[in-house]
Amino acid sequence: MSEPTYEVAGVRTVTCIGAGVIGGGWVAHFLARGYRVLAWDPAPDAAEKLTRLVGNAWPALTELGLADGASQANLTVVPTLVEAVAEAGFVQESAPEDLELKRRLLAEIDAATPAGVVIASSTSGYSMSEMQVDTATPERLVVGHPFNPPYLIPLVEVVGGRLTEAWATSWAADFYRHVGKSVITMENELPGFIANRLQEALWREALHMVANGEATVEQIDTAITDGPGLRWPAQGPLLTFHLAGGEGGMAHMLDHFGPSLKSPWTRLEAPELTPKLRNAMVDGCDAEAAGRSIAELVAERDRAIIAVQRAVAQARRG
Amino acid sequence: MSEPTYEVAGVRTVTCIGAGVIGGGWVAHFLARGYRVLAWDPAPDAAEKLTRLVGNAWPALTELGLADGASQANLTVVPTLVEAVAEAGFVQESAPEDLELKRRLLAEIDAATPAGVVIASSTSGYSMSEMQVDTATPERLVVGHPFNPPYLIPLVEVVGGRLTEAWATSWAADFYRHVGKSVITMENELPGFIANRLQEALWREALHMVANGEATVEQIDTAITDGPGLRWPAQGPLLTFHLAGGEGGMAHMLDHFGPSLKSPWTRLEAPELTPKLRNAMVDGCDAEAAGRSIAELVAERDRAIIAVQRAVAQARRG
Numbered sequence: 001m002s003e004p005t006y007e008v009a010g011v012r013t014v015t016c017i018g019a020g021v022i023g024g025g026w027v028a029h030f031l032a033r034g035y036r037v038l039a040w041d042p043a044p045d046a047a048e049k050l051t052r053l054v055g056n057a058w059p060a061l062t063e064l065g066l067a068d069g070a071s072q073a074n075l076t077v078v079p080t081l082v083e084a085v086a087e088a089g090f091v092q093e094s095a096p097e098d099l100e101l102k103r104r105l106l107a108e109i110d111a112a113t114p115a116g117v118v119i120a121s122s123t124s125g126y127s128m129s130e131m132q133v134d135t136a137t138p139e140r141l142v143v144g145h146p147f148n149p150p151y152l153i154p155l156v157e158v159v160g161g162r163l164t165e166a167w168a169t170s171w172a173a174d175f176y177r178h179v180g181k182s183v184i185t186m187e188n189e190l191p192g193f194i195a196n197r198l199q200e201a202l203w204r205e206a207l208h209m210v211a212n213g214e215a216t217v218e219q220i221d222t223a224i225t226d227g228p229g230l231r232w233p234a235q236g237p238l239l240t241f242h243l244a245g246g247e248g249g250m251a252h253m254l255d256h257f258g259p260s261l262k263s264p265w266t267r268l269e270a271p272e273l274t275p276k277l278r279n280a281m282v283d284g285c286d287a288e289a290a291g292r293s294i295a296e297l298v299a300e301r302d303r304a305i306i307a308v309q310r311a312v313a314q315a316r317r318g
Numbered sequence: 319m320s321e322p323t324y325e326v327a328g329v330r331t332v333t334c335i336g337a338g339v340i341g342g343g344w345v346a347h348f349l350a351r352g353y354r355v356l357a358w359d360p361a362p363d364a365a366e367k368l369t370r371l372v373g374n375a376w377p378a379l380t381e382l383g384l385a386d387g388a389s390q391a392n393l394t395v396v397p398t399l400v401e402a403v404a405e406a407g408f409v410q411e412s413a414p415e416d417l418e419l420k421r422r423l424l425a426e427i428d429a430a431t432p433a434g435v436v437i438a439s440s441t442s443g444y445s446m447s448e449m450q451v452d453t454a455t456p457e458r459l460v461v462g463h464p465f466n467p468p469y470l471i472p473l474v475e476v477v478g479g480r481l482t483e484a485w486a487t488s489w490a491a492d493f494y495r496h497v498g499k500s501v502i503t504m505e506n507e508l509p510g511f512i513a514n515r516l517q518e519a520l521w522r523e524a525l526h527m528v529a530n531g532e533a534t535v536e537q538i539d540t541a542i543t544d545g546p547g548l549r550w551p552a553q554g555p556l557l558t559f560h561l562a563g564g565e566g567g568m569a570h571m572l573d574h575f576g577p578s579l580k581s582p583w584t585r586l587e588a589p590e591l592t593p594k595l596r597n598a599m600v601d602g603c604d605a606e607a608a609g610r611s612i613a614e615l616v617a618e619r620d621r622a623i624i625a626v627q628r629a630v631a632q633a634r635r636g
Contacts, residue, residue, distance in 0.1 A: 021564065057620075060620050060621075060624060063624060064624060125578065125581065147545045147546065148561075148562065149620065152548075152620055152623045152624065153544070153545060153546075153548055153549075153623065154544045154545075154548075154627075155540070155541065155544040155545035157541070182540060182544035184537050184540055184541060186533070186537075188532065190527075190532050190533075191581060191582045191583050192581070192582075192583030192584065194527070194532075194533045194537055194538060194541040195541035195542065195545040195546055196583055197523055197527065197583055197584050198520050198523055198524060198538065198541060198542060198546075198584075199546050199555065200583040200584040200586075201519040201520050201522070201523035201584040201585075201586050202516050202519050202520050202555055203555060203559070204519070204579070204584060204586045204587070204588040204589075205515055205516055205519035205586060206516060206555060206556060207579075207588055207589050207591075207595065207599070208588075208589045209508075209512070209515065210595060210598050210599060210602070211589040211590075211592070211594075211595045211598075213506075214506065214508050214512075215504070215508075215512045216602055217556050217598070217599060217601075217602020217603055217605070217606060218602060218605060218606045219502050219504075219512055220512060220516065220554060220555070220556055221553070221554025221555065221556050221557050221606060222473070222500060222502055222554065223473065223475070223502060223512040223513035223516060223554070224513065224516060224550050224554040224555055225550060225551055225552065225553070225554045226471070226472045226473040226500035227465050227471060227472075227473035227513040228465065228471075228513055228516075228517050229547070229550035229551050229554065230470075230471055230551050231471075232542050232543060232547035232550060232551075233543055233547050233548050233550075233551060233626050233627070233629075233630050234543065234630045234633060234634070235539070235543065236538060236539025236540065236541070236542040236543045236547065237517065237520055237521060237524060237538070237539065237542055238524060238535050238538055238539050239539050241521070243466075244466065246339065260443065261522070261525075263443065263509060263510070264509045264510075265509050265510030265514055265515055265518040266510065266515050266516075266518040266519040266522060266586070267519075267586060267587075268518075268519050268522045268523060268584070268585060268586040269522070269585075270522040270525055270526075271522075271525050271526045271529040272529075273525075274529070276529075277525065277528060277529045280528050280529075280534075280535070281525070281528060281535060283535075284528070284534055284535020284536060285535055287535070287536060288535060288536045288539060299636075300633060300634060300636070302375075302378050302467065302470055303378075303633035303636070304629065304630050304633035304634070305467075305470045305471065306378060306381060306382060306470065306633075307629030307630070307632060307633045308551050308626050308629050308630065308633075309472075309551070310629065311551075311622065311625030311626050311628065311629040312551050312552045312622050312625070312626065314625060315552060315618060315621035315622035315624075315625045315626075316552070316618060316622070318617075318618070318621070
């Protein structure tokens with residue numbers, strides 16, 4: 001099978017395997033986007049858990065706006081994996097993070113799912129190359145890694161394994177976009193993918209600081225919530241530094257502050273700032289700025305910081 | 319001199335040294351809070367630069383709400399450092415990051431500033447212990463490290479040097495709070511303080527990924543803006559992981575996912591998860607949660623994510 005059975009817009013039924021927080025979050029997301037969802041989990045209370053998870057998410061999803069025909073009633077929790085995938089237009093697996101379990105489960109899902117239907121795993125810890133080894137048609141298996149809660153955080157990281165074919169990765173990315181997600185398609189498998197690598201670097205530095213009595217939990221969280229964290233929903237860390245360079249942007253930042261990469265400002269050593277890396281950073285920021293001047297980006301940042309602070313203050317009041 | 323001359327609420331005049339982006343940002347902040355500001359910078363166009371910086375910031379500050387009597391007209395750019403500090407109730411130094419320059423400048427500021435007036439440096443790169451060596455009264459010098467732009471980002475990190483007395487650090491923290499900032503007072507000097515250490519860990523991991531062709535600039539920024547970055551203005555990275563542990567909170571997170579600290583999910587190695595560190599993380603999250611249950615924190619997070627996304631979308635439209 002070298003091509004997908006369904007067009008992205010032709011999918012009506014999505015199968016979700018796993019009734020944990022991530023599996024339930026996916027169920028809620030697909031229901032809110034108007035899909036019929038078939039779900040399965042070996043736990044005896046799977047239906048109860050999923051119904052509760054979806055019920056808890058529904059007010060937020062209603063507030064965000066439901067698709068035509070979206071309803072909690074479109075969820076059916078079925079007793080077997082085979083029934084769950086029989087009519088699937090897309091399968092999202094969100095089982096516990098256990099490599100042997102994932103291998104076995106994906107092989108079972110693959111065996112029962114109609115040909116040409118893409119199967120995605122929510123894994124955050126494994127590569128698809130490690131997981132797809134026991135499947136009969138590994139070419140349609142991809143990682144589609146979401147963030148908690150999957151019905152609110154747009155990001156999905158898509159990456160195939162060694163045996164995945166390009167059409168499957170590309171179809172999954174298109175489908176996720178079609179259902180409202182923000183998709184990063186990675187060319188190569190990388191432990192932690194992208195977002196969790198960044199998050200993990202910050203987390204480990206934080207653990208070191210607490211372990212050494214250099215900062216408290218509350219100081220670390222305040223340092224982010226009341227500091228750089230206010231900029232990041234609007235402009236990522238690299239575009240943020242593009243602005244820190246003033247009119248010269250990232251080029252000035254690197255040429256001027258490059259030596260600070262040698263400073264002991266974290267336990268993580270920086271790479272050598274080669275001309276190639278310098279240019280990749282500069283060109284990347286220029287591409288991301290997409291013609292917006294530094295002054296325009298600054299104005300956008302300032303509007304966003306004010307709006308984000310107000311939004312958070314209001315959300316805290318409830 | 320073992321105590322401050324002014325009560326925090328008694329300060330009427332603030333002196334800002336330096337007419338760069340940070341210095342100008344401080345000028346704008348203090349003007350907006352209703353202070354008279356005296357400023358000095360050796361650049362011949364200092365007045366012009368500061369007037370422009372304040373003018374650019376003023377619409378945002380007006381939108382946020384000005385203090386009674388706040389006016390851009392309350393800024394006076396004076397020709398000498400001595401005139402700038404003569405009537406200061408508080409001095410904020412924001413000169414370029416150059417240790418020799420800072421040492422000399424702080425010695426001059428200290429010599430000319432009335433006794434018992436606290437002098438703060440905006441430095442991000444040096445410790446006050448390194449900078450205060452040539453001053454006659456080092457006990458009143460502290461670091462007050464802001465984030466760009468200082469008139470919008472609330473965080474200020476306050477830390478003294480070896481020769482700083484406790485009253486000065488405590489007075490500076492109180493004064494910054496009085497003018498609307500969110501203050502972290504650090505017990506010990508740490509390169510990069512707290513927020514920049516976290517930011518720097520993320521930045522260095524990002525540079526490694528670009529250097530190795532593992533991710534592009536745009537993918538890295540999207541990974542944050544559309545992923546974990548949406549959570550961080552409301553709940554910092556550690557409280558975020560407290561929620562990731564489900565009802566068991568940070569304790570469950572560490573007991574369950576602790577082994578993942580050995581995973582190669584970043585180039586930064588994690589510390590050993592000793593019982594002491596585990597308990598410090600758990601107790602810190604409990605303290606920060608301040609009685610809010612996981613369910614309440616989840617509801618707060620979800621409200622915040624929705625509100626933040628809307629705020630950012632609106633800010634991007636302009």
